Amino acid sequence: MTTSQDIKVAVDAVVFGYTSKEGLSVLLIKRDIQPFKNGWALPGGLVGNQESLEDAVQRELKEETGISINYLEQLYSFGKPGRDPRNRVISITYYGLVKPDVFEIHADTDAAEVAWFNIKKIPPLAFDHQSIIIAAHDRLKSKILYQPVGFELLEERFPFSELEKLYMAVLDRDIDRRNFKKKIVKFGFLEETTEKQVLEGAGRPGNLFRFNQEKYFQLQKQGINFEI
Amino acid sequence: MTTSQDIKVAVDAVVFGYTSKEGLSVLLIKRDIQPFKNGWALPGGLVGNQESLEDAVQRELKEETGISINYLEQLYSFGKPGRDPRNRVISITYYGLVKPDVFEIHADTDAAEVAWFNIKKIPPLAFDHQSIIIAAHDRLKSKILYQPVGFELLEERFPFSELEKLYMAVLDRDIDRRNFKKKIVKFGFLEETTEKQVLEGAGRPGNLFRFNQEKYFQLQKQGINFEI
DNA sequence: GCAAAAGTGTTGGCCCTACACCCATGC
DNA sequence: GCATGGGTGTAGGGCCAACACTTTTGC
Secondary structure, three states: OOOOOOOEEEEEEEEEEEEEEOOOEEEEEOOOOOOOOOOOEEEEEEEEOOOOOHHHHHHHHHHHOOOOOEEEEEEEOOOOOOOOOOOEEEEEEEEEEHHHHHHHHHHHHOOOOEEEHHHHOOOOOOHHHHHHHHHHHHHHHHHHHOOOHHHHHHHEEEHHHHHHHHHHHHOOOOHHHHHHHHHHHHOOEEEEEEEOOOOOOOOOOOOEEEEEEHHHHEEEEEEOOOOO | OOOOOOOEEEEEEEEEEEOOOEEEEEEEEEEOOOOOOOEEEEEEOOOOOOOHHHHHHHHHHHHHHHHOOOOOEEEEEEEEOOOOOOEEEEEEEEEEEEEEHHHHHHHOOOOOOOOEEOOOOOOOEEEOHHHHHHHHHHHHHHHHHHHHHHHOOOOOEHHHHHHHHHHHHHHOOOOOOOHHHHHHHHHEEEEEEEEEOOOOOOOOOOOOOEEEHHHHHHHHOOOOOOOO
C-alpha cells in the first residue's frame, strides 16, 4: 500500500421525531447538487480536519436543516467502495432524537429542502441511505427496550398514553396498557404531576408525567436495570 | 469548509481468543515504527483506496499477525482530533473471535512482535487502544448473552464445561452449572456426541458437544430468541 | 346520552434461582 | 481410595401475560 490514501470521511444522521398524530418520523433533505440532485437523502457531509465526529454531525444538521438535537449516538460506519458513485467516501452514521416542538415547527414550514417523513413512508433515497435508516430504526427498536431513550422524543411533560403510543410506533406492535404502565411505574423514575392533559376532542384528560433523569441515574447506579 | 479534507482512515481489530487454561485473551502487536515505537498496540492500519473495511481488517491481521479469523464484527469508530499525535486519523474498529487452535499456535511461538495477553493483564497501550479494548470487551459481554457467539471461541467439539468456563471468563462472574446447562440445552441447537473428552489429569471425562449452526438459524427464523 | 380516552387489579402459568449428592476416571 | 471434575432434579417465588369494566370529559 505505497500509493497515498484518497478516502473522504463523512457523517450522516438519521434524526427521529415523534408525535402521536404523525407517528415516528425521519428528517430528510432534498439534495441540490449531483449526484442524486433533487433526490431525498439523509442530512450529512464531510468532516472538518479539526472537528470531532459529533461536532460535524451537529454542524451539518444546523447548516442543512436548522435544528439541533438533544440525543445523539453513533450507529455504524459504512465504507464499501462504490457506495458513492464518484469518490471513495466512508460515512460514519449517527442517529439522533428530537423533542416534538422541533418536530412540529419543521413539519409546518414544509420547506422544499427539508421535510419529515413517517418511518413507513420513506421515499426512495440517495446512496445507501435507505439501509442506514433501517439500521437506525432497528437500533432504536432494541435500544428503547433497555434504556429510557423514549423520553428524548417526548415533551418534558406528557400524558402516559403518549409514552405508550410512542412505544407502539417505534416497535410497530401492540402493547397492553395496564401491563406497560405497571412496568414503567415500578422503575420509579417517572413522576406524576397534578397537571392534566390539554385535550383536543373528547375523552377523559389524563395526568401529565415527567421523566426524572437524576433519579434514573441514581437507580442505575444501584444496579437497577430498565427492561421493557 | 472550503479547505480540502485531510483525514486518514484506519481499521483496528480487537481479536479475542480463549482457552480454559489461558482465559480470555487479546491479540496485540509490538509497534516497530514511531509513534509509540516498541509499544504494544492493536493490529490495524490504513484502509486501501479500493478495499472494503472488512477486507482491510483481514489483510492487516494477516500481514501483522499471520492469523485469519472466523468471526468479525464492527465495533465503533473513533475520530477525536488528536487521538493520533501526528495526523488526523479516524479508526474504524472491529472485534474478532478465533478458535483455540489459532490461539494456541501463537501463544507458543511467542514472537517478539505478536502476543496474546489475558484480558486482565493488558499492558499499557499506544493511542487510545486501551479504551478500544474495553469497548470491545463490553460489547462481547453483552453480545454473548443474546447471540451464540461463544461457540466461535471454542473448538468444533467441546466438553460442556468449556462453554461454561468461557461464559464465566467473558462475563467475569460465577454461573450455576445446572441452571446454565438446562438453559442451553433447552434451546435445542446443541448436539451431544458420543465422544468423550480427552483428559489431562484426573476427573470424569465428559461428552463432547457441537454447536449446530443450521439448527440455530432455523430456530431463529421460528422466532426463538437466545438469551442467557 | 353517547363517544372517546383514562384509570385500574387479579390470577394462572411459566421461568428462574437456589441448592447437594452420586458417578467415572487417573493416579 | 482419594482427588478431580462430570452429571443430574426439584421446589418455591417472582415475574409476566392475559384480560374488562368504570370514570371523566366534550359534544
